[in-house]
Amino acid sequence: MTRNAFYAQSGGVTAVINATACGVIETARRNRDRIGTVFAGRNGILGALNEDLIDTGQETAEAIAGLRSTPGGAFGSCRYKLKSLEDSAKEYQRLIDVFEAHDIGYFFYNGGGDSQDTAHKVSELGERLGYPITCIGIPKTVDNDLPLTDTCPGFGSVAKYVATSVREAALDVASMCETSTKVFILEVMGRHAGWIAAAAGLAKRHGDDAPHIILFPEVPFDDDGVLDRTRDVVERAGFCVIVVSEGARYADGRFLADAGTTDAFGHAQLGGVAPVLAQMVRDRLGYKFHWAVADYLQRAARHIASATDVEQAYAVGRHAVELALSGRNAVMATIVRTADQPYRWQLGEAPLEQVANVERTMPASYIGADGFSITDAARRYLEPLIAGEDPPAYSGGLPDYTVLRNAAADKKLAPFEA
Amino acid sequence: MTRNAFYAQSGGVTAVINATACGVIETARRNRDRIGTVFAGRNGILGALNEDLIDTGQETAEAIAGLRSTPGGAFGSCRYKLKSLEDSAKEYQRLIDVFEAHDIGYFFYNGGGDSQDTAHKVSELGERLGYPITCIGIPKTVDNDLPLTDTCPGFGSVAKYVATSVREAALDVASMCETSTKVFILEVMGRHAGWIAAAAGLAKRHGDDAPHIILFPEVPFDDDGVLDRTRDVVERAGFCVIVVSEGARYADGRFLADAGTTDAFGHAQLGGVAPVLAQMVRDRLGYKFHWAVADYLQRAARHIASATDVEQAYAVGRHAVELALSGRNAVMATIVRTADQPYRWQLGEAPLEQVANVERTMPASYIGADGFSITDAARRYLEPLIAGEDPPAYSGGLPDYTVLRNAAADKKLAPFEA
Numbered sequence: 001m002t003r004n005a006f007y008a009q010s011g012g013v014t015a016v017i018n019a020t021a022c023g024v025i026e027t028a029r030r031n032r033d034r035i036g037t038v039f040a041g042r043n044g045i046l047g048a049l050n051e052d053l054i055d056t057g058q059e060t061a062e063a064i065a066g067l068r069s070t071p072g073g074a075f076g077s078c079r080y081k082l083k084s085l086e087d088s089a090k091e092y093q094r095l096i097d098v099f100e101a102h103d104i105g106y107f108f109y110n111g112g113g114d115s116q117d118t119a120h121k122v123s124e125l126g127e128r129l130g131y132p133i134t135c136i137g138i139p140k141t142v143d144n145d146l147p148l149t150d151t152c153p154g155f156g157s158v159a160k161y162v163a164t165s166v167r168e169a170a171l172d173v174a175s176m177c178e179t180s181t182k183v184f185i186l187e188v189m190g191r192h193a194g195w196i197a198a199a200a201g202l203a204k205r206h207g208d209d210a211p212h213i214i215l216f217p218e219v220p221f222d223d224d225g226v227l228d229r230t231r232d233v234v235e236r237a238g239f240c241v242i243v244v245s246e247g248a249r250y251a252d253g254r255f256l257a258d259a260g261t262t263d264a265f266g267h268a269q270l271g272g273v274a275p276v277l278a279q280m281v282r283d284r285l286g287y288k289f290h291w292a293v294a295d296y297l298q299r300a301a302r303h304i305a306s307a308t309d310v311e312q313a314y315a316v317g318r319h320a321v322e323l324a325l326s327g328r329n330a331v332m333a334t335i336v337r338t339a340d341q342p343y344r345w346q347l348g349e350a351p352l353e354q355v356a357n358v359e360r361t362m363p364a365s366y367i368g369a370d371g372f373s374i375t376d377a378a379r380r381y382l383e384p385l386i387a388g389e390d391p392p393a394y395s396g397g398l399p400d401y402t403v404l405r406n407a408a409a410d411k412k413l414a415p416f417e418a
Numbered sequence: 419m420t421r422n423a424f425y426a427q428s429g430g431v432t433a434v435i436n437a438t439a440c441g442v443i444e445t446a447r448r449n450r451d452r453i454g455t456v457f458a459g460r461n462g463i464l465g466a467l468n469e470d471l472i473d474t475g476q477e478t479a480e481a482i483a484g485l486r487s488t489p490g491g492a493f494g495s496c497r498y499k500l501k502s503l504e505d506s507a508k509e510y511q512r513l514i515d516v517f518e519a520h521d522i523g524y525f526f527y528n529g530g531g532d533s534q535d536t537a538h539k540v541s542e543l544g545e546r547l548g549y550p551i552t553c554i555g556i557p558k559t560v561d562n563d564l565p566l567t568d569t570c571p572g573f574g575s576v577a578k579y580v581a582t583s584v585r586e587a588a589l590d591v592a593s594m595c596e597t598s599t600k601v602f603i604l605e606v607m608g609r610h611a612g613w614i615a616a617a618a619g620l621a622k623r624h625g626d627d628a629p630h631i632i633l634f635p636e637v638p639f640d641d642d643g644v645l646d647r648t649r650d651v652v653e654r655a656g657f658c659v660i661v662v663s664e665g666a667r668y669a670d671g672r673f674l675a676d677a678g679t680t681d682a683f684g685h686a687q688l689g690g691v692a693p694v695l696a697q698m699v700r701d702r703l704g705y706k707f708h709w710a711v712a713d714y715l716q717r718a719a720r721h722i723a724s725a726t727d728v729e730q731a732y733a734v735g736r737h738a739v740e741l742a743l744s745g746r747n748a749v750m751a752t753i754v755r756t757a758d759q760p761y762r763w764q765l766g767e768a769p770l771e772q773v774a775n776v777e778r779t780m781p782a783s784y785i786g787a788d789g790f791s792i793t794d795a796a797r798r799y800l801e802p803l804i805a806g807e808d809p810p811a812y813s814g815g816l817p818d819y820t821v822l823r824n825a826a827a828d829k830k831l832a833p834f835e836a
Contacts, residue, residue: 009593293692
């Protein structure tokens with residue numbers, strides 16, 4: 001029996017989430033006897049609620065293949081969390097109505113923790129509301145905080161970007177430190193966990209290589225400790241490179257980024273932990289400094305994606321379809337590490353109910369005893385994830401990213417009234 | 419007759435200044451009958467004043483070749499400007515003493531405007547102080563503001579980085595704008611001229627592609643105009659990507675980055691024009707926003723260097739040595755464009771006295787009539803400069819950059835007392 005599929009991208013996008021979409025759609029197309037049209041939700045689950053479905057069948061094979069090397073979310077993503085079945089009965093009924101109207105029997109949801117929770121709830125539609133649907137979660141998040149999978153597609157490429165950027169910027173600062181900048185601060189993502197900050201540590205190969213100081217959300221920020229260490233490093237190495245997680249915070253839980261700065265009108269100053277830290281360096285150490293905030297650049301940087309990450313992102317998309325076709329339901333496709341060196345991995349699965357709303361934190365054993373560095377255990381975990389290059393095609397000197405037609409499927413229902 | 423050479427890197431470093439060093443040293447090595455040792459100044463001209471000379475003869479051919487793909491300044495650079503011969507007689511005499519002690523007959527100085535001024539002054543040592551030296555300037559600056567050369571090595575790679583980053587980040591924002599960030603601001607370098615900001619405009623191929631607004635130092639900043647445009651773009655395209663030059667300023671000359679923000683202690687808030695602009699967007703339009711400051715990441719990003727830029731950086735180094743050997747003196751090696759499409763260029767030369775202290779501004783014809791965009795003329799100029807990729811070698815997932823031994827040559831003089 002042939003039924004159609006729904007695929008959606010959810011939450012913050014990454015450099016490789018479209019590689020997952022590519023894996024889903026190409027695998028579905030190889031199984032046309034079982035899966036008819038793959039409808040993509042425009043802007044994630046909102047596309048289902050609003051019956052705003054993209055008919056991916058209208059995209060050429062070449063366009064779908066191009067997704068493998070295109071960053072961002074090709075169908076649009078959203079930040080939208082479904083409540084429980086009890087609290088949002090209308091929304092769940094609407095999903096069933098839309099799925100039924102378009103003969104959707106497969107639901108693939110590609111996202112992080114909240115999204116796996118949504119996937120889990122949709123999987124309950126079958127039993128609880130009597131609508132037969134096969135529901136598979138697909139991991140994605142630069143935060144690397146999903147449980148039961150060795151890593152989350154998207155993280156390895158951010159890791160490669162930040163480690164590369166730190167290595168490069170450090171060479172710049174090292175050149176100039178005699179007469180110019182002595183402290184360079186790079187702010188990276190990671191509001192709750194220091195995975196991305198830790199990855200920057202891969203830039204260091206020898207003793208006094210950068211980064212010299214990594215500030216993790218997991219380690220309470222202590223002004224004196226950080227500034228003393230900064231001065232020590234500058235005096236010894238001539239310069240100091242600091243990587244700070246956006247989630248760096250004081251022992252009392254206050255974020256550094258909320259350090260109480262105000263503008264000329266007395267309004268609270270907008271985030272950015274790097275400038276706050278730079279200010280401390282200036283006021284208390286007097287060093288010339290520079291700072292950078294990579295923000296979206298880090299998670300969109302497909303041009304320096306990890307080949308391992310791209311391959312895994314594609315693979316979990318393919319595997320999700322294979323799981324569905326083999327009769328699995330209410331599971332998330334996972335990556336299972338079988339060896340560190342040489343790195344080996346295989347695909348697996350985990351029950352959505354065990355994934356939903358569980359946040360994997362970074363092991364304490366990954367942070368050095370000084371609180372400013374990563375351990376060998378962290379390196380063993382992280383190094384394989386940034387391995388290999390998979391550059392996009394270029395034209396005219398710039399990455400030649402794919403833009404889909406994203407043709408809307410005909411609507412069959414009245415508009416949704418929430 | 420064989421004489422030794424002095425080579426130094428000056429001012430802010432780039433992703434490709436070491437490619438120029440590679441060109442100088444490899445070419446000198448191919449002319450051992452004329453040029454003995456190439457001494458590099460440790461930290462630019464300071465290395466000459468302090469007799470802190472690096473004996474590049476101790477580096478392997480492989481290490482020197484590795485410079486071609488290593489960012490930063492391998493020998494150290496400096497921000498240090500020699501005054502006139504009249505005002506700094508002791509410094510010039512010291513240069514002569516050091517050159518004489520090490521039999522240096524060739525002086526190669528690799529830098530921007532101030533550095534070409536230094537090169538020019540050193541070239542006067544010959545006539546005015548009776549020391550025979552051949553003096554050649556070599557262009558370098560991400561600011562692209564040297565006259566009499568079509569472009570400055572270093573600029574093309576920053577241009578490629580910012581255009582790539584804007585294209586990538588825009589795909590991210592486009593994916594999320596329905597429920598999340600609607601305005602993204604990227605701050606780029608360019609205190610005096612908008613060359614780098616203009617290059618970001620290359621990311622746009624079609625009508626509503628990003629960047630939607632470019633803020634140049636050349637166009638006085640007008641709050642209302644920029645915010646109105648931002649709102650129009652968000653309403654039409656769903657999101658707005660703004661590229662702002664660090665040199666963006668009001669009509670009265672005040673930099674946006676000096677917008678009078680203060681920290682909790684009342685200290686002036688440290689630069690960063692992106693957060694200032696973000697604040698305006700929040701306060702007056704209410705849109706969710708994100709901002710990034712690329713800072714050193716943009717000029718150190720050898721991993722995404724322009725192949726054209728790398729080739730030209732190497733070529734001006736080679737050409738500088740060839741000019742010296744052919745008896746030319748007091749000139750800077752230049753890049754001469756002979757055709758836009760297909761792009762053709764050749765090497766040339768310009769008298770240092772015409773280069774020194776002349777700043778090339780961006781032609782007004784490169785800025786669109788709206789003041790927020792670039793013209794076709796700008797595209798014709800810029801596009802060839804970002805063409806081609808020349809990735810570094812990778813190992814362990816990261817660029818494998820070269821670190822030199824940088825062995826010091828024996829000192830022959832007493833320390834310099836300024």
